[in-house]
Amino acid sequence: MLIKVPKSSDCHESDVTPESLYLSRRNVLGAAVAGLAVSSLPRWASAEDAARYADVEAGSAPSWFAEKLPSTKWGAVTVKDEAITPFKDATHYNNFYEFGTDKGDPAANAGSLKTEPWSVVVDGEVGKPGRYALEDFMKPYQLEERIYRLRCVEAWSMVIPWIGFPISALLNVVELTSKAKFIRFETLQDPKTMPGQRSGFALIDWPYVEGLRLDEAMNPLAILAVGMYGRELPNQNGAPLRLVVPWKYGFKSIKSIVRISLVSEQPKTTWQSIAADEYGFYANVNPAVDHPRWTQARERRLPSGLFKPNVRDTQMFNGYSDEVASLYTGLDLRKNY
Amino acid sequence: MRYPFWRVSVFIAAAVWPLLWLYQAWAGVLGPDPGKVLVDRLGLGALVLLLITLSFTPLLKLTGWAGWIAVRRQLGLWCFAYVVLHLSGYIAFILGFDWSQLGVELRKRPYIIVGVLGFLCLLALAITSNRYSQRRLGAGWKKLHRLAYGVLGLGLLHMLWIVRADLKEWAVYASIGALLLVLRLPPVARRIPRLIAKKTPSARKA
Numbered sequence: 095m096l097i098k099v100p101k102s103s104d105c106h107e108s109d110v111t112p113e114s115l116y117l118s119r120r121n122v123l124g125a126a127v128a129g130l131a132v133s134s135l136p137r138w139a140s141a142e143d144a145a146r147y148a149d150v151e152a153g154s155a156p157s158w159f160a161e162k163l164p165s166t167k168w169g170a171v172t173v174k175d176e177a178i179t180p181f182k183d184a185t186h187y188n189n190f191y192e193f194g195t196d197k198g199d200p201a202a203n204a205g206s207l208k209t210e211p212w213s214v215v216v217d218g219e220v221g222k223p224g225r226y227a228l229e230d231f232m233k234p235y236q237l238e239e240r241i242y243r244l245r246c247v248e249a250w251s252m253v254i255p256w257i258g259f260p261i262s263a264l265l266n267v268v269e270l271t272s273k274a275k276f277i278r279f280e281t282l283q284d285p286k287t288m289p290g291q292r293s294g295f296a297l298i299d300w301p302y303v304e305g306l307r308l309d310e311a312m313n314p315l316a317i318l319a320v321g322m323y324g325r326e327l328p329n330q331n332g333a334p335l336r337l338v339v340p341w342k343y344g345f346k347s348i349k350s351i352v353r354i355s356l357v358s359e360q361p362k363t364t365w366q367s368i369a370a371d372e373y374g375f376y377a378n379v380n381p382a383v384d385h386p387r388w389t390q391a392r393e394r395r396l397p398s399g400l401f402k403p404n405v406r407d408t409q410m411f412n413g414y415s416d417e418v419a420s421l422y423t424g425l426d427l428r429k430n431y
Numbered sequence: 432m433r434y435p436f437w438r439v440s441v442f443i444a445a446a447v448w449p450l451l452w453l454y455q456a457w458a459g460v461l462g463p464d465p466g467k468v469l470v471d472r473l474g475l476g477a478l479v480l481l482l483i484t485l486s487f488t489p490l491l492k493l494t495g496w497a498g499w500i501a502v503r504r505q506l507g508l509w510c511f512a513y514v515v516l517h518l519s520g521y522i523a524f525i526l527g528f529d530w531s532q533l534g535v536e537l538r539k540r541p542y543i544i545v546g547v548l549g550f551l552c553l554l555a556l557a558i559t560s561n562r563y564s565q566r567r568l569g570a571g572w573k574k575l576h577r578l579a580y581g582v583l584g585l586g587l588l589h590m591l592w593i594v595r596a597d598l599k600e601w602a603v604y605a606s607i608g609a610l611l612l613v614l615r616l617p618p619v620a621r622r623i624p625r626l627i628a629k630k631t632p633s634a635r636k637a
Contacts, residue, residue, distance in 0.1 A: 183463035195597045197462065250464055295599035387540055387592065389532060397463035398524075400456045405527040 200330035221269030257321030466524025
């Protein structure tokens with residue numbers, strides 16, 4: 095901890111103070127102080143890129159992210175004629191039960207998450223297992239912006255501009271063995287910084303686990319994201335590394351990943367373990383298959399006003415049928431929900 | 432009317448929350464999905480009001496102050512009003528006035544069925560909450576209004592099915608509810624001590 099690489103840390107030390115301002119501002123101070131804090135931040139690459147979208151709070155990007163960001167392929171995948179959800183809504187209406195079960199809890203509590211340093215374990219059926227510092231883990235990958243619909247299993251949805259890279263690129267790097275059939279992801283377990291993991295009444299057996307079939311993970315739409323809205327991921331959105339699988343319900347897109355395992359058996363995922371009749375392994379967005387407690391035929395596209403509710407029909411595979419329907423030919427989607 | 436100031440205070444205290452929430456939703460403080468927040472808060476508010484209403488009989492026994500009973504009907508009606516708003520909010524903001532979908536939900540979703548049962552019981556209690564019904568139903572009135580305990584059970588079950596990952600909040604409400612019901616078991620109820628010795632005539636006891 096005491097020895098630091100001068101090149102990267104010099105820049106970072108100066109950012110630590112604004113970070114604390116940023117956190118206390120979120121909880122306590124008003125917009126005036128926010129403006130002051132933002133204007134006092136040093137001007138740098140990510141500040142310019144954040145301006146791609148309106149009202150994006152500047153963060154303090156790790157140096158590896160700031161270095162990679164300028165070469166991002168912007169708008170590599172987009173949505174037609176659908177408005178991008180405002181940054182404020184995408185960052186203040188979250189399900190991230192490690193930080194509390196209310197939608198506002200993650201924004202209020204995730205400031206405690208320490209995303210630097212961060213390491214990712216890659217293990218299982220791979221030729222190159224190991225624990226990688228995130229900056230090393232990220233080195234081989236070209237960042238792309240992917241603007242995706244996000245459909246929550248709770249029947250609300252958003253449109254979010256992610257920054258990440260296809261999982262297929264990772265799978266090429268780690269050298270799969272022939273036994274690898276599934277990919278399993280694990281979220282950080284750290285009750286000290288994650289208040290939800292301290293609750294004695296939680297039904298979740300931490301850490302949070304998700305998984306994909308290998309061919310699903312190889313689909314070009316499936317990405318690992320490190321940023322959104324032209325900046326690094328805010329903590330409450332799953333910093334510093336998360337999964338985004340746009341044709342599946344949001345809970346599949348696991349946040350704050352610390353472990354990626356290639357496995358031969360279908361992994362037991364968190365929500366399956368809690369309520370297998372409600373949350374399946376596949377969790378593909380499907381308007382024809384109801385959740386036992388509510389319909390999935392329609393969704394509230396957020397923001398949805400009180401007197402102008404923005405309710406729309408849910409699309410099969412969340413509108414990504416052309417790209418992913420072939421993955422499931424011959425599979426009974428009613429049984430394999 | 433006895434305790435006019437107390438009654439008006441309770442009225443204002445119960446009325447102010449939905450107005451505040453509506454204002455917050457209008458002002459954009461409730462986030463991107465204000466309809467859902469309103470529905471959740473109204474539902475929880477109804478449960479809290481029911482628990483408060485049910486705590487007044489034990490409080491009367493403890494303190495001997497008849498003021499508790501003076502506002503009990505009012506609070507019960509407020510609970511009903513919150514449930515009506517909760518239900519209207521659900522139909523407007525969650526279903527988007529899709530009446531055919533309401534039919535589907537009523538047939539297929541246990542937690543909706545339980546919620547509607549609770550609403551129907553409360554409706555029966557609200558309709559018979561006037562003096563005329565009390566006279567008309569005589570001894571049966573008291574029996575009928577024991578339905579409130581059933582409503583509490585239905586409400587808690589309705590909430591339990593909605594809570595998905597952390598039972599802490601639900602457990603708090605359920606324990607308070609259980610305590611209030613235990614206090615009504617005759618062997619327990621007889622032993623509730625009178626903390627304030629002054630004797631007051633109690634017109635009605637539940």
